[in-house]
Amino acid sequence: MSQSQLNQTDFEPIEYEAAEAEKISGQSTSYWKDAWRRFRKNKLALASIIVIILLGLMAAFGTVLSGQNYFDNDLISANKPVSGGHWFGTDNLGRDIFARTWYGARISLFIGLSAAFIDLVIGVIWGSVSGYVGGKVDEYMMRIADILTGVPYLLVVVLLTVIMPRGLWSIIIAMTITGWINMARIVRGEVYRLKTEEYVMAAKSLGAKATRIMWKHLIPNMLGPIIVTLTLTIPNAIFTEAFLSFLGLGVPQPQASWGTMTSDALDSLRYYPYQLLFPAFFICLTMLAFNVIGDGLRDALDPKDRS
Amino acid sequence: MKHEKLLEINDLKKHFKVSGGQRLKAVDGITFDIFKGETFGLVGESGCGKSTAGRTIMRLYEATDGDVVFKNNRVHDKKNKKELKQLNQEMQMIFQDPYASLNPRMTVTDIIAEGLDVHGLIKSKKDRQARVDELLDTVGLNKEHGNRYPHEFSGGQRQRIGIARALAVDPEFIVADEPISALDVSIQAQVVNLMRELQEEHDLTYLFIAHDLSMVRHISDRVGVMYLGNMMEIAASDELYEKPLHPYTQVLLSAVPLPDPQLERGRERIEITGELPSPIDPPSGCVFRTRCPFATSICGEVEPVFQEYEEKHWVACHMYDKRFTDYFSQEETASNQRT
Amino acid sequence: MAKKVLEVKNLSVSFHTFGGEVQAVRDVNFDVHERETLAIVGESGSGKSVTVQSVMQLIDMPPGEFKSGEVLLEGEDLIQKTAKQMEGIRGKEMGMIFQDPMTSLNPTMKIGRQITEGLIKHQGLSKTEAKKRGIDLLKLVGIPNPERRIDQYPHEFSGGMRQRAIIAIALSCNPRMLIADEPTTALDVTIQAQILDLLRDIQEETNTAIVLITHDLGVVANAASRVAVMYGGKIVETGTVDEIFYDAKHPYTWGLLGSMPKLHAETEELHSIPGTPPDLKDPPKGCPFAARCPYAMKVCENNMPDYTENSPTHKAACWLQDERAPKVEPPEDVLAGGAKQS
Numbered sequence: 001m002s003q004s005q006l007n008q009t010d011f012e013p014i015e016y017e018a019a020e021a022e023k024i025s026g027q028s029t030s031y032w033k034d035a036w037r038r039f040r041k042n043k044l045a046l047a048s049i050i051v052i053i054l055l056g057l058m059a060a061f062g063t064v065l066s067g068q069n070y071f072d073n074d075l076i077s078a079n080k081p082v083s084g085g086h087w088f089g090t091d092n093l094g095r096d097i098f099a100r101t102w103y104g105a106r107i108s109l110f111i112g113l114s115a116a117f118i119d120l121v122i123g124v125i126w127g128s129v130s131g132y133v134g135g136k137v138d139e140y141m142m143r144i145a146d147i148l149t150g151v152p153y154l155l156v157v158v159l160l161t162v163i164m165p166r167g168l169w170s171i172i173i174a175m176t177i178t179g180w181i182n183m184a185r186i187v188r189g190e191v192y193r194l195k196t197e198e199y200v201m202a203a204k205s206l207g208a209k210a211t212r213i214m215w216k217h218l219i220p221n222m223l224g225p226i227i228v229t230l231t232l233t234i235p236n237a238i239f240t241e242a243f244l245s246f247l248g249l250g251v252p253q254p255q256a257s258w259g260t261m262t263s264d265a266l267d268s269l270r271y272y273p274y275q276l277l278f279p280a281f282f283i284c285l286t287m288l289a290f291n292v293i294g295d296g297l298r299d300a301l302d303p304k305d306r307s
Numbered sequence: 308m309k310h311e312k313l314l315e316i317n318d319l320k321k322h323f324k325v326s327g328g329q330r331l332k333a334v335d336g337i338t339f340d341i342f343k344g345e346t347f348g349l350v351g352e353s354g355c356g357k358s359t360a361g362r363t364i365m366r367l368y369e370a371t372d373g374d375v376v377f378k379n380n381r382v383h384d385k386k387n388k389k390e391l392k393q394l395n396q397e398m399q400m401i402f403q404d405p406y407a408s409l410n411p412r413m414t415v416t417d418i419i420a421e422g423l424d425v426h427g428l429i430k431s432k433k434d435r436q437a438r439v440d441e442l443l444d445t446v447g448l449n450k451e452h453g454n455r456y457p458h459e460f461s462g463g464q465r466q467r468i469g470i471a472r473a474l475a476v477d478p479e480f481i482v483a484d485e486p487i488s489a490l491d492v493s494i495q496a497q498v499v500n501l502m503r504e505l506q507e508e509h510d511l512t513y514l515f516i517a518h519d520l521s522m523v524r525h526i527s528d529r530v531g532v533m534y535l536g537n538m539m540e541i542a543a544s545d546e547l548y549e550k551p552l553h554p555y556t557q558v559l560l561s562a563v564p565l566p567d568p569q570l571e572r573g574r575e576r577i578e579i580t581g582e583l584p585s586p587i588d589p590p591s592g593c594v595f596r597t598r599c600p601f602a603t604s605i606c607g608e609v610e611p612v613f614q615e616y617e618e619k620h621w622v623a624c625h626m627y628d629k630r631f632t633d634y635f636s637q638e639e640t641a642s643n644q645r646t
Numbered sequence: 647m648a649k650k651v652l653e654v655k656n657l658s659v660s661f662h663t664f665g666g667e668v669q670a671v672r673d674v675n676f677d678v679h680e681r682e683t684l685a686i687v688g689e690s691g692s693g694k695s696v697t698v699q700s701v702m703q704l705i706d707m708p709p710g711e712f713k714s715g716e717v718l719l720e721g722e723d724l725i726q727k728t729a730k731q732m733e734g735i736r737g738k739e740m741g742m743i744f745q746d747p748m749t750s751l752n753p754t755m756k757i758g759r760q761i762t763e764g765l766i767k768h769q770g771l772s773k774t775e776a777k778k779r780g781i782d783l784l785k786l787v788g789i790p791n792p793e794r795r796i797d798q799y800p801h802e803f804s805g806g807m808r809q810r811a812i813i814a815i816a817l818s819c820n821p822r823m824l825i826a827d828e829p830t831t832a833l834d835v836t837i838q839a840q841i842l843d844l845l846r847d848i849q850e851e852t853n854t855a856i857v858l859i860t861h862d863l864g865v866v867a868n869a870a871s872r873v874a875v876m877y878g879g880k881i882v883e884t885g886t887v888d889e890i891f892y893d894a895k896h897p898y899t900w901g902l903l904g905s906m907p908k909l910h911a912e913t914e915e916l917h918s919i920p921g922t923p924p925d926l927k928d929p930p931k932g933c934p935f936a937a938r939c940p941y942a943m944k945v946c947e948n949n950m951p952d953y954t955e956n957s958p959t960h961k962a963a964c965w966l967q968d969e970r971a972p973k974v975e976p977p978e979d980v981l982a983g984g985a986k987q988s
Contacts, residue, residue, distance in 0.1 A: 010945035011970045030456055031412060037664070198408040202472070205367055206422040207395035220412040352834035353805075461922045462690070491689035492861055496905035496918035518835065521864075525907035525916065548909065562839040564864030566906050567982040568887045571867045576843075579836050582804055 035224075038300040045296025048289040055286060059109055062102025070095060070103040071254040079272050089274050091264065100256045101278050107257035108283070111168065112238035115175040119237075120230050122176070123183025128214050130184070131191030142188070145181045153178060157249060166252050174249075175240055179233065186229050190222040224301035231294035235287035242283055258283050313480060313512050314341040314364070318373035321356075321363045329587050333359040335536035335594075336373065338613060339621075341480075346506065346513040348527030348544065350520060352559075354583055355533040357516045358403075361482045364514065365398050377480070392426060399478040403485035405465035409457040415468055416453035419443070422476040442471040446501060463494035467501065474505065482514045487522065499526055520563050524548050532556050535586060535594040538613060542620040552622045554599050593625065601626060605634045648679040650720075651823050651855040652701070657715035659700050662708060666927040670696040672879040674715075678823065681849060683856040685866040685887075687902070688876035691923040694859050697876070698825055701857075702742060703732045720822060738768040741816030741854075745828040747808035751800040757784075758796035761815050768819045783814040787844060806837035810844065817848065823855045830865060842869050863906050867891060867982075872959070875899050878924045878934025885960035891982040895954075895962035898935045904980040917977055933965070941966060941974050 039045060063070065066087060074094035082089045088097035130141040157174040164170040194200065195218065203213050219226075238258075244250055245259025253260075258279040265275035321334040334356040341347045349357045362368050364375050366382050375382040382394065399422075402408035409418055416439050422428075429435045440450050446467040457465055466486060473481055483502070487495040499522065505511060517523050523530055524544050531541040532555065540553040551557045554577075561577040581598045584590055590597050596606035605625055613623040625631045659671040671693045678684045688694040699705050701717050703724055717724040719739060724732065736742070744750045752760060761783060762776035771779065777796065784792035787810040800808055809829065816824055826845070830838035846869065849856060858869055866873055867887060874884040875898065883896040894900055904917030921938040924930055930937065936946040945965050954967035966974050 008970055010949075011943050011965070011968070011972070013941065013943050013972070014947070198402045198404055199410040201367065202400070202402055202408050202469070203410075203421060205365060205395070205400045206472070206476070207392055207425045208421070209425075212425065216413070217410050221410070352836065463922065492863070493689060493901055493905045493919040494922075496916035497920065500916055500918055520835070521907045521909040524909060558836060560909070562836045563909055564839070564842070564862070564868035565909055566863040566867050566891065566903065567908075568867045568891050571864075576839060582807075 035300045039296055042296040042299065044292050048292040048296070051285065051289045052293070055105060055282070055289075056109070058102050059105035062105065063099045065102075066096060066098045068096035068099040070100040070256060072096070079268070079275075081272070082274060088278050089272070091261075091275055092268060092272075095254075097261075097275060097278055100261060101258075101282065104256040104258045104261050104279060105282065107168070107251060107255060108238055108241055108259065109286070111172055111175075111241045111257065112234050112286075114172050115179055115237040115240075116230055116233040118172070118176045119179040119183050119233055120226070122180035124187050124219070124226065126180065127184035127187025127189075128191055128218065131188035132195060132210060132214060132218070134192075138188075145184055148178050149181055151178070154247075157244060166249075168251060171241060171244060171250065174244070175237060179237065183226070183229050183233065186225055187222060190225055191218055194218050194221055224297075228294055228298045228301065231290055231297055235290040238283065238286055238290075311343040312340050313343040313378065315376040316340070316364060316373070317376070319360065319363060319370055319375060320372040321359050321368055322371045325587060331587050332536050332589060333586060334363060335589070337531075337533070337536075337538040338373075339531055339538060339541055341512060341514060343479075343512055344506075344510060345528040346515055346526055348523040348530040349514060349516045349533060350518060350523050350530060350559075351533035352518060352583075354535065354586060356536040356586075357533050358484055360533070361400070361484050361514060361516050365400055365482050366394065367400070396422075396426060396476045397478055398480045398482070399473040399476065401466075401469050401473050401481060401483040401486045404489055405462045405469060406457075406489070408469050409465055411457055414454055414456060415443075415460075418457070418468060419453075419471045419475055421472065426476060428476065438475065439471075442475055445474065445505070446471045447497075461494070462490050463497055466490060466494075466498050470498075470501065470505070474509070477509075478511070480512045480514070482516070484516045485518070486515075488517065488519065495522065502526070520548075520559065532559065535584065535589055537594055538621075538623065539595065540620075540622045540624075546620055550620075552616060552620065552627060553624050554601050554626075555595050558600075593623075601635065603634045605631050648681055650677050650679055652678040652720075652857070653716070653718040654697075654701065655716045655718070657697065657700060657717065658713035659696055659705065660711050660713055662711065663927075668926045669713075669879055669929050670926060671700060672929065674876075674879075674881055676874050676881060676884065678855045678857055680822075680855055681853045682871045683845075683849065683858055683869055685858045685860060685870035685873045686876060687860060687863065687866055687873060689861055689923065691878070691926065692876040693879040693926075694876045695827060698827055698857060698859055702736060702740060702825060703727070703729075734768070737764045737821075738819045739822050741819070741821040741824045743809070743812050743816050743824065743826040743829045745831050747805055747812055747832070748800070750812050751808060753800050756797055756799055757803070757811050761796070761811075761818055764815065764818050779818070780814075783818055784811070786817070786848070787811070787814045788840070789814075805833055806840065809833060809837075809841055813841070813844065813848075817852070817854075820852065821854065823857065825857045825859075827859045828861070829858070831860070831862070838865070845869065863891075863902065875902070878929065879926055880934055880963070882935065882964070883962040885957075885962075889957065889960040893956070893960070894976065894981060895956060895960075895967060896935075896964050897939045897941050897966070899962075900976045900980050901938075903982065904977060917980060933963070943971065 072095060076094065077090050078092055078094040080086055080090045086096050086098060088101055091097055091100065126141060130138045156177055160170060160174045200213060200217055203217055241250070241257060242259035242262060245257055246263045250260040250263065251257050261279035262276055262283070269276050316337060316339055318336045318338050319334060320336050323331040323333060325331050337360060349360065351357045359368065363370050370383045377398065386394065416436065419439050419442055420435055423435060423438065429438055439453055443450060443452060448464060448467060460468065487498050490498060502513070503526065506513060515523065515526055527544045529541060530544050530547045532539045532553065534555050540547065540551065540556050547556065548560065551560055558577050558579045565571055577600065579598050584594070584597055590607070592607040592609055593611050596602040599606070609625070611623040611625050612628065613621055616622050616627045626635050654674060654676050657671055657674045661668045661670055674697055676684065686694045686697065696705070701724070712725055719735070724735070727735065758777060758780050761780040762773070765771045765776040765779055766773065780796055781792045784795055789795050789807055789810055803811060830841050833841065842865065845856065848854065860866060870887045872884065872886050873890045874881050875890070875896065876882065877898050883890065883894065883899050890899060891903070894903060901917065901919040905919065907916060919938055924934050924937065930947070932948045932950055933946045936942045939946065943965055951963045951965045953961040953963045955961050965971055
């Protein structure tokens, strides 16, 4: 812009709008929108979410697809390989593996998700109270957690299965006896970090009670690590269920979970590998998917990114 | 003018237990009054205990000893829920770090209305929003800002949100703990001007804690200087800056760089030696004696009394104590009073 | 005329972010001579830190990008240097002092080692020679008992002493230039005074050029010989320290001077600058200060003003300096020396 192009009128003063100066340009972005944007970039994590959704759908509707059910014995058709009538083959009792796989999916996923969720609730409450109150209460609560960690896990589970009837809920309870401890430790660590923040002190100076502070100020700011831990607890739970089933402590027949299916198929591994292959593959796939999502969430929700 | 006492602080102490059974004497016996409608500035360098003092006065920390009397009511006495709530409403705080004092997951409206929510002051949602809008306007922000999150605002705007939050419950007394230290210079002026305006409109009393001596002079009616948990000097703002009595105050004032190059070039600084002693094991007698250019033997043996040396001008220093004139040469005292 | 140590020409640096390209530094020009302290003053978002980090080549590229310009250290363009070459220059020709003394020092390394590292690497001294020089340096910066202190860890030092140790490290290889980014902001005022005195003494002894970034005008008045005022990624005014304090021409400089309460005199009302700094993702076409300037004219919104020279050392970029503009005086009490003496 050359000087000669300007004329005298350009040098007239303009009105000044104070409110204009305070305007914030740009859209409102919340923490979650930012996190979603970051998460979206992770193609692998997105693919994993699709995998989980598909697995969920199949678990819900898979058994209907093939027209078979999971418990019909048909000894004549025992140990048949993959075919048009039995898409995943049959097991040693002639039951359709395809149907059993998706029925098993329901069981395994249910156990995994329930255990993880119960761990979440107990862990968050335990960790919040312990971390917020601090002092002696914190010491005792954490000692209890430490002691529980030290107890031989298998012993507890075996004892429980002796006392309780074998079934879905016994397994879930056995798994959650110590499963919450990890979440509790993480939550406690976060609470310690956050409770000295100035906005917590501000809330106290406004008269907020401890419960309000925990619920409105601490937990919303910890959701990142909590969600990540939850997402990584799920594959652990699924694997633990499989492991327990391997020891013969899983759900009773004719119910099936991926764990019991894998355990049952171990003997015939040499002759009918597909019987083990399918449930084992899905265990691995589910665990992998949740782990990838958990990692992706961790990157997306990283609290260090404040911009 | 304003002569009604709002707060009486009597020999207030706040000690923290540290490892090894020792005590960190953050605030070690301060006594002063705050009058209704005034701005009392509290200055000192890091480790002097001014922030701890502010928080203890508000009962965010329990006092180790001494008391705080607010409107004839002892703040640290055992109180039931109702009384505590009442106290909370009347004494509010503005915090230093505008980036840390607002919950990043709450909207501005929720942040400002928190006091109202906690005390159940406004029931209907509409009225709540109206009050928040009114407060936003008071601090110079727009209504639309209510739906946004703290990270979308600048430091100065966030601090104004903090002020709106403190005002929401209609307090009488506000402790401002370094409210402008983290802000840019021109924004500091904005916030300080706003605080002054609000003081007049709402008849507020401020305890203004800061380390920026120029700003404290500008905004305060009276100023107190703290060092290592003790109050060294209190006087009216102009009086303190023009006739500082305590050697520490003199050192402090001479160290502040003035935004005037010629004046700066011509200045002579009063040197201070040594390091800040530990508040776990403060020096005997006068805590400043290890670095004081005028210290003599009596300073290590007897603790100075905080007394009214001239009208409304208080100082804790043996040089002004009639009992100890022999310890200080005439020369020293005269030259000290001249600077 | 003293030798030019640093020349920055037409420097423009941007950052690529989610929201767009942030033009942090836009066409910045300045130079620094031997034995001179240039203060770069500005508020957050002005671009002062990015400018200085660009000079030191400490910006990550990406997301940063050099859009244009040259940074000449005694004639050599630093932008053209490779990372390895810069490593040889940083610490040797250029010393750096940052704001936070605690994070600038490695907490797990003894102070002595942090000083001698540079000496051994850049000057090829032996361990014993380096240690002796280290002790001399600690003495130079006023740390008592340097023989004992040199074997201590950073956490054993107080804040002021840490900053002195950092200055010692920065000076160890006799650099031509020291860059100090808010070196005293985190320190108490009495310690700040000591550090500023120390820098001045060292400058007199070694003729080092100093670039001092600060937002504190008191520090500027105390330490600087020349001043550059930055706003919105641009330098809006430069001059000697006297010219800036007593004869400033840019409304932003007036705003800065007016917002500071005067310790030594009464101030009635602080002149604040309403509003907030501009969004550098979409910088204004014209003067960056126009939106907040009480004297803004139509021309200011769309046209970037050129620099007008008031003296060989004093330049300001403002349309008010144009002969067609109305004559405007700075508000009363703003310029130093005009304050009411009590």
